[in-house]
Amino acid sequence: MQMTTVYTLEQIKQAVEAMNFSTEIEAGFIAYSNGDVVVPPVGELLFDEPPGETHIKYGYIRGDDYYVVKIASGFYQNVNVGLPSSSGVMLVFSQKTGGLETVLLDEGFLTNVRTAVAGEIVAKYMAPEEVTAIGVFGTGVMARMQVQILESVTDCKRIVVWGRSQSSLDEYKKEMTADGYDVQTTLESSQVTDACNLILMTTPSTTPLIKADQLKPGVHITAIGSDTASKQELDSKILAAADIVVADSISQCEERGEIYQALLTGDLAMDRVIELGSAIQGGGRIRATAEQVTVADLTGVAVQDVQIAKAVSKALGQG
Amino acid sequence: MQMTTVYTLEQIKQAVEAMNFSTEIEAGFIAYSNGDVVVPPVGELLFDEPPGETHIKYGYIRGDDYYVVKIASGFYQNVNVGLPSSSGVMLVFSQKTGGLETVLLDEGFLTNVRTAVAGEIVAKYMAPEEVTAIGVFGTGVMARMQVQILESVTDCKRIVVWGRSQSSLDEYKKEMTADGYDVQTTLESSQVTDACNLILMTTPSTTPLIKADQLKPGVHITAIGSDTASKQELDSKILAAADIVVADSISQCEERGEIYQALLTGDLAMDRVIELGSAIQGGGRIRATAEQVTVADLTGVAVQDVQIAKAVSKALGQG
Numbered sequence: 001m002q003m004t005t006v007y008t009l010e011q012i013k014q015a016v017e018a019m020n021f022s023t024e025i026e027a028g029f030i031a032y033s034n035g036d037v038v039v040p041p042v043g044e045l046l047f048d049e050p051p052g053e054t055h056i057k058y059g060y061i062r063g064d065d066y067y068v069v070k071i072a073s074g075f076y077q078n079v080n081v082g083l084p085s086s087s088g089v090m091l092v093f094s095q096k097t098g099g100l101e102t103v104l105l106d107e108g109f110l111t112n113v114r115t116a117v118a119g120e121i122v123a124k125y126m127a128p129e130e131v132t133a134i135g136v137f138g139t140g141v142m143a144r145m146q147v148q149i150l151e152s153v154t155d156c157k158r159i160v161v162w163g164r165s166q167s168s169l170d171e172y173k174k175e176m177t178a179d180g181y182d183v184q185t186t187l188e189s190s191q192v193t194d195a196c197n198l199i200l201m202t203t204p205s206t207t208p209l210i211k212a213d214q215l216k217p218g219v220h221i222t223a224i225g226s227d228t229a230s231k232q233e234l235d236s237k238i239l240a241a242a243d244i245v246v247a248d249s250i251s252q253c254e255e256r257g258e259i260y261q262a263l264l265t266g267d268l269a270m271d272r273v274i275e276l277g278s279a280i281q282g283g284g285r286i287r288a289t290a291e292q293v294t295v296a297d298l299t300g301v302a303v304q305d306v307q308i309a310k311a312v313s314k315a316l317g318q319g
Numbered sequence: 320m321q322m323t324t325v326y327t328l329e330q331i332k333q334a335v336e337a338m339n340f341s342t343e344i345e346a347g348f349i350a351y352s353n354g355d356v357v358v359p360p361v362g363e364l365l366f367d368e369p370p371g372e373t374h375i376k377y378g379y380i381r382g383d384d385y386y387v388v389k390i391a392s393g394f395y396q397n398v399n400v401g402l403p404s405s406s407g408v409m410l411v412f413s414q415k416t417g418g419l420e421t422v423l424l425d426e427g428f429l430t431n432v433r434t435a436v437a438g439e440i441v442a443k444y445m446a447p448e449e450v451t452a453i454g455v456f457g458t459g460v461m462a463r464m465q466v467q468i469l470e471s472v473t474d475c476k477r478i479v480v481w482g483r484s485q486s487s488l489d490e491y492k493k494e495m496t497a498d499g500y501d502v503q504t505t506l507e508s509s510q511v512t513d514a515c516n517l518i519l520m521t522t523p524s525t526t527p528l529i530k531a532d533q534l535k536p537g538v539h540i541t542a543i544g545s546d547t548a549s550k551q552e553l554d555s556k557i558l559a560a561a562d563i564v565v566a567d568s569i570s571q572c573e574e575r576g577e578i579y580q581a582l583l584t585g586d587l588a589m590d591r592v593i594e595l596g597s598a599i600q601g602g603g604r605i606r607a608t609a610e611q612v613t614v615a616d617l618t619g620v621a622v623q624d625v626q627i628a629k630a631v632s633k634a635l636g637q638g
Contacts, residue, residue: 004408004424006325006422038364040362040363040364043359043362043375043377044359045357045359045377045378045379045386047379047386047414049382050415052414052416052417054386054412054417056362056375056377056388058362058364058375059364060364060366063368067364067366067373069375069390071388071410071412071419073412073417073418074417075415075416075417078416078417081416083416083418086417087416087417087418087419088419089323089410089419089422091390091408093373093390093392095366095371096369096394097371097394097397097400097402097406098371098373098392098393098394098397098405098406099392099402099406100390100406100407100408100424103325103408103422105323105419
């Protein structure tokens, strides 16, 4: 008899509030780069009417107690009927018996959290020691979560945020100000790059939002928005000029994201790219000098799902 | 806000008892053969310690309201700790919003049911009009369910069952006798083929259990056990000699099951194989004369999972 426990989004959100996942997800990235993670190709279902897509990501760390399957979908016309475009579920199974132990009805929430945590880990190891201001491209959920999670990494509360529409910028400013941030909004990309030495890219843009000549010495950029072969937020010359380029997954970044774009144009060769899990194993900062320009390209790796689902499942089971 | 309903195995079993799925699953096979079903390649996770395997099957009928993801695993050392080797879950999502509507914690039960229903459909269209006795190879769950589901197709209650061990045969006989069947057990394959004109193969054998010279005119064989490239219950000469060979899925049977074995030895050419959904579209018997020898090879198609999950989900939602 299989004993499965099911948790709702509300229960999951409560548990997550009191938690920090960076330790688990760092361990996940390291296991991944060491070849200890089994991650088969992502399963995909595409729909036409209405347009939608569903991805099935699954895998496990060898020798671990659990394996995880995540099903996440994006149906972008949901906004027309008052529903969020993203939804999803994470399932935690025993690696010893195959039994389904936990169903996390997270509706896509944990995907956002694990993506934010990857940004947190990158900032911990790659950001300048003193952050002058946090630059943010985009005004959506990830533009908020990525900033909020940096509390563990920097005391800096100053944000310069770029967006395409003043109304989204105003809304972002209102919410983040209420959350204790000093927010400056702008429609000019250069205002972000002039003021900030830690920059977060969180848009679904398919054309570069920053050019290489905007960069100042010592800046770090985390590119989160581009997770497909068509999205691109950074001019490829930025990756050419960067002293250090980190990928969350070498194999994925060869096929999607900023690194993929820079490979296409010949601005980057793969032997210049370091994988995150390899780069953080030593425990020290990846940045060698205060003047270095560094870029991290995050496309999302299934081991992040494995680690967060396990951690949340465990926390809820003990609650 | 996503509204997900979760049902336990007990609730699912209660609903299934009052249901017949042959209409839905026939419609599924027909849609599949007409090219109206989207079924991506099966996802797979393999484990070493303990040995285990997990399959993720998913798909949908174009224009339908739902899509289905099934995760099913086999951990064969579970018997050592008093657990069933199979477990699983089926998830029903909206094809309109992507939202997860129903979680069926069926622990693999619905996979058995949909497999039995495929046997029922095959028997309905391919069995001799008058069944003299039902022959069964194997004594496991499928050896019981495949017989029981034939109630809708034939009044015949006589079974000749073959197994490798007298104790399993005795247990099978005891249970099926209690269920109203007249059961003869045997360790000799020929006793089944001599007495029966509807034969069900339900073992995980990797060597043929019947030879071609055992066959009598007018017999129908449904091969259920072989669903991999290594399993085989029928000598390939049987497929060579058969007047009609039906596959549940042409593309799958090219790579696994009895048909695959007969292709390897050159005893069968693919142009002699008819797909089940094409064969039953007309509505009449597939068998042309009472003397024809017919074989159906069932490897299990994801559209069966799609159809049963939808039907059970709907029945439970109305209950």
